[in-house]
Amino acid sequence: MGRKALLITPELCIGCRACQVACKSWNNLPAEKTKNNGTHENPPDLSGYTYVKIRFIEKEVKGEVKWLFVRQSCMHCGEPACVQVCPVGAMQKDPETGIVFYDKSICIGCQACRSACPFDVPRYDKEGKISKCYMCIDRVKAGLEPACAKTCPTGAIKFGERDELIAQAKAEGFKVLYGEKELGGLGVIFALNREPAYYNLVENPKAPEKVVALGEMLKILVAKGIPINNSIIKEFLS
Amino acid sequence: MDVKFTRRDFLKLSIGSLVLSSLGINLEPVKAYAKELKIKNAKETTTICPYCSVGCGIIVYSKGGKVVNTEGDPDHVISRGKLCPKGASLYQLANNPTRLLKPLYRAPYSDKWKEVSWDWALDRIAKLVKKTRDKYFIYKNEKGQVVNRVEAIAHVGSAALDNEECYILQKFLRALGIVYIEHQARI
Numbered sequence: 001m002g003r004k005a006l007l008i009t010p011e012l013c014i015g016c017r018a019c020q021v022a023c024k025s026w027n028n029l030p031a032e033k034t035k036n037n038g039t040h041e042n043p044p045d046l047s048g049y050t051y052v053k054i055r056f057i058e059k060e061v062k063g064e065v066k067w068l069f070v071r072q073s074c075m076h077c078g079e080p081a082c083v084q085v086c087p088v089g090a091m092q093k094d095p096e097t098g099i100v101f102y103d104k105s106i107c108i109g110c111q112a113c114r115s116a117c118p119f120d121v122p123r124y125d126k127e128g129k130i131s132k133c134y135m136c137i138d139r140v141k142a143g144l145e146p147a148c149a150k151t152c153p154t155g156a157i158k159f160g161e162r163d164e165l166i167a168q169a170k171a172e173g174f175k176v177l178y179g180e181k182e183l184g185g186l187g188v189i190f191a192l193n194r195e196p197a198y199y200n201l202v203e204n205p206k207a208p209e210k211v212v213a214l215g216e217m218l219k220i221l222v223a224k225g226i227p228i229n230n231s232i233i234k235e236f237l238s
Numbered sequence: 239m240d241v242k243f244t245r246r247d248f249l250k251l252s253i254g255s256l257v258l259s260s261l262g263i264n265l266e267p268v269k270a271y272a273k274e275l276k277i278k279n280a281k282e283t284t285t286i287c288p289y290c291s292v293g294c295g296i297i298v299y300s301k302g303g304k305v306v307n308t309e310g311d312p313d314h315v316i317s318r319g320k321l322c323p324k325g326a327s328l329y330q331l332a333n334n335p336t337r338l339l340k341p342l343y344r345a346p347y348s349d350k351w352k353e354v355s356w357d358w359a360l361d362r363i364a365k366l367v368k369k370t371r372d373k374y375f376i377y378k379n380e381k382g383q384v385v386n387r388v389e390a391i392a393h394v395g396s397a398a399l400d401n402e403e404c405y406i407l408q409k410f411l412r413a414l415g416i417v418y419i420e421h422q423a424r425i
Contacts, residue, residue: 021326026307142275151310153320 003098004140005076005162006149007169009191010199013069013156015040015054019148023052026136026147046072048125051133052148057200070199071157071188074121074133076100078184081207082113082122087218087228090130094137098162098187101134110228112218115237118183118205135187165189183207208237277307284311287325291397291423292316294325305332367391371414392418 023029029049034042041056052073059066080100082091090107093100109128114120125131136146144150149159158165162185169177169191178196179186182205190201197203208214214236221228280299287294295314299307308328312319321328331337341359342351374390393411395404411419 016323018321018323018326021323022309022321025326025329026309138275142278147309150312150319151321151326153317153322 001096003162003185004135004159004187005098005165006135006146006188007158007160007165007191008071008188009156009158009169009174010068010070011156011191011193012154013054013071014154015056015067015069016153017054018151018153019052019071019157020050020054022147022151023133024050026139027051046121046123046132048123048129048131050123051131055200059198068199069156070190070201073188074100074135075119075179075183076133076135076187077118077182078186079207080183081116081118081211084207085112085116085211085215085218087112087215087222097135097137097140099135099137099140100187101137102130102132104129104131108222108228110218110233111230112214112228112233115230115233116208116211116214118207119202162187162189210237280306284314286398286400287321287328288331288396288398289324294321295319296321296325296328298328305329367414375415386415387417388415389417391416392420395419395421397422 024031029051032043032047032049035044037044039056039058041054043050043053046053052071055068055070055072057068057070059068076099078098080091080093083093083100085091087110088106088108090104091100091102091113104125107129109124109130111122111124113130114122114124122130122132136144136148139146145159149157152158166177166180166189169189172191174191174193176192176194176196177189178192178199178201179189190196190199192199195203214233217236218228218233277299280301283298283300285296285298287296294317295311296308297311298305299309310317310319310321310325340353341356343354343359343362344351370390371388374388376385376387376389379385391414393407393416395407399407408419
């Protein structure tokens with residue numbers, strides 16, 4: 001089993017959000033209060049109970065509104081800063097598939113992973129434990145597709161071997177492959193025809209420089225039994 | 239699947255492990271991605287999505303009579319495992335704390351719903367259908383031709399009805415004399 005990836009093609013996405021529903025269904029996640037922010041985008045943000053969300057981006061093209069649907073979820077970085085920073089090893093990267101997953105039973109809820117994440121993805125459940133997309137590693141290990149990729153009716157989310165998906169997207173003539181090289185190669189790759197910023201994707205994402213040092217510091221704090229305050233983390237990184 | 243472990247197998251395994259561990263190979267399982275697959279050993283039942291007329295295929299996974307998961311059926315000719323958000327939420331049809339389990343009745347001019355029994359609700363529907371039919375039954379039209387119809391009741395069918403259900407419904411509605419027979423997909 002080589003490195004796995006999700007290939008996202010915003011141009012194929014129709015914004016039906018079956019992925020959001022399938023994700024919630026597989027993970028038994030409760031519904032969340034929705035909010036009218038002027039678009040059809042909902043729930044308002046990723047949360048400990050919403051692992052994947054489709055952004056509804058409105059662009060004006062020749063006087064008409066054009067809708068862009070872009071997936072927002074964990075990017076499963078090749079060099080995940082969250083794994084480097086986690087002081088207790090709750091956040092892990094699967095060496096086989098490259099999936100960044102976590103063990104809630106170890107998590108101490110220090111929220112260092114959110115501070116370290118270049119995409120601001122990690123969220124926390126009601127108990128304060130890490131809760132995010134884990135690319136359905138339980139399904140992948142059993143030879144199944146992640147729930148979102150399986151349900152996607154248009155093929156805007158494709159799951160497979162990372163190398164094959166990249167080759168396929170290139171063969172189809174997409175100009176930009178966001179995530180091919182970024183941060184050691186992302187596990188979620190976007191096939192685009194314009195610059196990533198147009199799709200509200202972070203251009204040249206970088207993990208905070210002091211991530212490794214922060215991880216070491218947090219490890220010492222944990223070893224000494226000193227409670228970690230999130231404000232210390234923020235101050236250290238600023 | 240019935241896995242039988244004989245004493246011989248056990249010995250083979252133990253000796254094998256002994257050899258491996260003496261070679262210094264770590265036998266600890268790779269760090270667990272913890273959870274067991276929730277559909278492991280679950281009973282798979284195929285069904286058709288009850289919502290629209292596309293009729294996508296769905297697999298219902300159940301354990302001990304309880305639905306544990308539903309997802310698209312990859313072998314289904316219509317949908318090939320794909321589902322829209324409504325179809326993907328089918329699990330909720332069986333497992334949702336807010337699901338209605340009893341008929342609710344709102345009396346005319348009332349602003350409150352009250353729980354009623356199925357017997358009461360079905361009796362009331364039957365009584366009202368009969369009352370309306372008796373009152374508005376048309377034997378003959380203006381030209382004096384026999385028509386035997388009821389124009390005061392209409393019926394809207396669901397896209398999820400199958401052939402057999404449609405057949406029975408048609409028989410029933412025609413027997414009542416109803417002519418306004420519509421279908422959800424045409425609205």
